[in-house]
Amino acid sequence: MTFPGVAFHTPGRLGRGAVLDLGLACPHSCAFCYYSFLDGGPEQFAALRRARMRDTASCIAIVRAIAANGLTHLDITGGEPTVHKGLVEIVSEAVAAGLAVRCITLGQFLLRKRDGRRLLDRLLEAGLTDLLFSLHAADADAFAATCGGSLPTLLAAMDALDARGFQYACNTVMLERNRRTLPAIARLAVSRGVYAVNFIAFNAYHAWRGMEQAAALAASYTKISPYLEEAVAILTEGRVAANIRYVPLCAFPSLAAHVVGVLGVPYDPYEWRNRCLNHDRPPAYCAEPLPIPEEGVRPVHAFSPLAEKLPDGTALCGMRGDRFKLFPAQCADCPARNACDGVDPVYLARHGASELAPIPETTAGPLLKKRLGYRPAFLVKTSPDADMRGAMGEEWGGGKKGPGGKPF
Template sequence: MTRRSVVWLGQTCNLRCYFCYFVNRIADPHHPEHAFMKLDKAKAICQVLRDFYRDTSIDIQGGEPTIYPRIIELVQYCRDIGLHPTLITNGLFLSKAGKLEAYRSAGVRDFLVSLHGLGETHDQVVGREGAYEEITKSIERMREVGIPFRFNCTMSEPVVPLLPEIARKAIDYGAYVVNYIAFNPFGDQTTGHRTAKNVPRYADIKVALTKAIDLLEEAGIEVNVRYLPLCIAEPRHRKNFYNFQQLSYDTHEWNFESWLWTMMGPQMGRPDIGPGPTPRIGWGAAKIYRPDGSWTARMLEGGHRGRTRAAYTVQHLAARANAALCGRDAVYRAEARVRAAQDCHYRYHDVCERCGAKAICDGFHGDYAEFFGTDEACAITDIEPTDDPRFFIREQEKFVEIEDRDWAL
């Protein structure tokens, strides 16, 4: 299972992507998560991720991490403590001479570059004229300098017809992984930014996505599809589709346990990090964990620091006992199901009851079902009913970095 963590440095960004999970926080300079945190806090979070959660790699995000004033120092620190660092970036400020060389010297492992279209479409989606020209310059420089890179592409409505061409660009540039991600109703997207006009129909996605996957696999490039119903895939591509239950088995996805902690309010805003020890998934986590840190805040404001620490300790012991009894896979799978139900209010069509993959598929986003219904669902009947989240994905060939091979293979 994955040992990758994530840290959000602050929701300050030089783009305005309409599909962003943090679109409101980026637009509001007074939001407690908007401003970048201090370097000392970022280092403290990374140390917890390495020492407590035993993660071995990290995705560093902003907003936009390359405009974080002390990003090179943070990259070096992560590498020094054993967290191999990736930057998730829009690539606007990486083409200048010396920039990428500095990241390479600091120990960056790779870049995960956000390519959300081509030409004017990319500029329209990210809200900045000239962004596509800048990102292509940065990608070309990454290739020159010899820093590996992957692509993220969010499949909003205007981008869908371009998916095969984006695949060709990935092949030409030399990306080693491409992730096609559904336009998801996560975070700030629950506040009305998604509409029937900018969310594409799954049937339309399928046509373009099938061509893109075939192109990439013929070129030997790993391709992953995030958060679409499994029945949208052609049978040969089911191995490429990841819903919540599959995420933990991808080394480039985040550890649910550390992810649960880093997305709590105290870890995403400017103040100090929340009190330790930190919560583990499993029994009792649903009570202690709140994205805004409200439970912990209420306890501390009431002067119950001792009770708070005791609650964390009891929860840790109970969660560990639960994992020992049920197995780590079962605990992580239960967490995946909670996220699917809680974050997106996923729905199924009646035909899903006959689907052999229903138990490992999230279904349809709740608001997607409101926009378009669920009639696109198609029961997968060419397999026996399975309860194994890895049933399809174990057939996929994955790229595993050298540093991860001792535990990931």
């Protein structure tokens, strides 16, 4: 059976996705936000509250250049992109340029009226292809405590989309505070029109580097593992794809087909080939796809040997880039090392290296061969009304299902 509006991205080929950063302005307060403390001050979200958005004309110039560069998918992000006054016009221009357009949002403002009409309706009318919601908790109190938003408001936006048959995806950042609720988040996703959930490991980038608060946010892979395994089983039963991003390839050995690291994501169909975090750079710079060498690893992430011990006695055998990620001694003989990111230095300092062990997996460039065989990850939404859940179900050899195996 074919599913209109669903494309299959050949596993192992570079993706053709791009990102448009509208600017960092954001009213939300996600505990893990990568732009926390960005101004160097003590107020976690001060930089987001003061940030300005890029002007609409410049955004449209970037979008047109992205399409001219041969990229086919656009993620619009921020900050919170739905606070940008020109969002509808930008989406419309991107669609006119031939791009499939997805908006990444906490979903808090979609049902608010702007110029007398709901933003969601105007975005859909402009041709928006897809939405990627942040879903970090399954109950309202935990949701509010984690990001300052309202889960009922997000669910109301999902209801409006479900009523139209418009399917969408979710991001869930895995934290100490939500690891036990990952199965509940998966059940919530299956009960709605979600076709893929990206479980994202919190890594201490930007101003989080070296901060004690960063270490407290992240749970160890061992502690996350049983809940994540249950969540992935629930999603699989519900015919929803599950991706696990930015962890060492041995972090969840039973879920290896779902794991993809920083090295591997350029081969995922939705990932960004151009630069992000570029709010003050000219359009041509923002739209340029970054070259990926034949072997798949950019020079900035090259492996180099490193023979030293960390203060806790953990012996290292190598690093990627300039200590971007570290490899403990047991990685020296790992068959998957060429495809593995290694371990975040803050994670290593907090949790040590004892849970990491070589895995007997074969690799293809910077990916596990098992990942290449996980076909649901390579289905791509190219039109607003595409039945992604139906297409996922076909990949698994059965119909789409909701909670308890009932039809969605």
